[in-house]
Amino acid sequence: MKKNIYLYLFLFAALICLYLAVSGSKMSKVNTNRIQNLETKVDALKDSLQEKELRILELQYFSLENNDDALAYYDHLELENPVRYISDKLLETNESKGDNPLVPYEGMQNDFKINKIKVLNHKWILADFSDGKYWGEILIRYELKDDLGVDFTLMDHLLYTRSN
Structure with a gap:
């Protein structure tokens, strides 16, 4: 067993x-x-x-942040972030009463204001504007001066038409 x-x-x-x-x-x-x-x-x-x-x-190819040659224009100004500085100066143009002075159109629903900004290089900016319903884009030439003043000049513009 x-x-x-x-x-x-x-x-x-x-x-x-x-x-x-x-x-x-x-x-x-x-x-x-x-x-x-x-x-x-x-x-x-x-x-x-x-x-x-x-x-x-x-x-990012067409961007001031990645363009060392264009950034070299601002070395003597000792700006920490030139793109931010220029964008802020451009957004300050929105503070005027009524439409933004750089936008060549009159707002249809509200005032046209700049929304988005792309600083392409040391001379050009591409910006988007809108009044809440209608929108467009502008190409701006700018010059950043030694006294940190910025002059903006409208080069071209585009307003999208609504297709209903």
């Missing part, structure tokens, strides 16, 4: 070992597949991230 108990215990232990070996093998295969899938996704995300970084660099 004692021999049979040891035999049954041995068989039970062998079955448990067999079960653990088979389930471990299956879990290993499943985990390997998961790892491969995740590696594929990571590679795709890396490619996508690289594409987005290139796109951002492309969009």
